Amino acid sequence: MQVFLGVVIVAVGVVALLIQLDVVDLNLGQLFADWWPLVIIGVGLAALISVPRAWVGPSVIIAVGVFFLLRTLDVIDVNFWELWPIAVILVGLSLITSFGRRTSDEDTINSTVIWWGSERKTRSRQFKGGSLTAIMGGIEVDLREADIVDRAEIAIFALWGGVEVKVPPTWRVRVSGLPLLGGWDDKTTLPIQDGAPELIVHVTAIMGGAEIKS
Template structure:
């Protein structure tokens, strides 16, 4: 039996609760000013998405942490505790996230890395690993893109990659001999698993945990050509 991830279920419950409140207000069962509630508390939805993303892809924490920070500051602004604007928050938080990514050495280059971590904001990154003992990593793309090529890598048993894409995109290329399983949380975004499962039941497995917010992720398999 397939179960939906807990963060996705919690977001679904939140949406249903809002719908039920609106319906009860229309039926005059309760007196709820839905418009006023939404206008005051909508930043909590941003916080909820950030928390759900952090729970789904904790290894790719940079993006979700930034999203939570934006939501909290916007909520304080809506409550009159801070004088802030959405666009006024974006650029300083983006600078902070870039600094954090540099301090934590996210995005360190290397073609034989067993663990690949990459975080991009407003730019693109192309990464490649040829490690014979690839273990996984984390990819965070915020208004940018990441291309990870693993077609010359190998896995001993299982590896895991966490993907977070906010207004960005991530593409992962894997060998045809790998079995790929994708799970996660799409929020006005999507992912595509374009790989074909190998016939070998003991094939190496790559688990990809994805959170996409108005972004996308694609995993596809293929052989490495000389022109690639």
């Protein structure tokens, strides 16, 4: 995300410089007014590349960016607030996907919440990871009674939402990701023994956050 934002800033600076030097004849204000949704689309694409397993949230951002781009280019003439039934449909789908078979020994945990909350727990002895997407909602995952064989990976996407993951103190946790007006807090402790099982956490936090703690 930092690279993407850096490229965008450099590109804007270069265009502004060329305009000031009369190398190109462009109206920077009009250019921004027409193409600003590309920033939203770019954020969504960067998030999708960062956490492809948690694709729901980035896809929503990309869809919103495409909608605004089509509006600014006068391809469509639809008021954004006229599409509120779509939000209702998304909430309903998130509720539907939250039902079904839930066991205490799941090897993977996948959860998507929109304006909602979710609590998940597993005691699997071969936990492999999963994907967690929180959009204006929250997810709590309890892995304290689980175990990993070698390594597991979790992808987290938080948009105006939060995700909390509790892990055993014997796990080695490595967190990386893309913060945009958000971030994560790693409160885990380093295990004493060598060869500790490892949990890799990839976080994309957009005005949201994630907390991983022992």
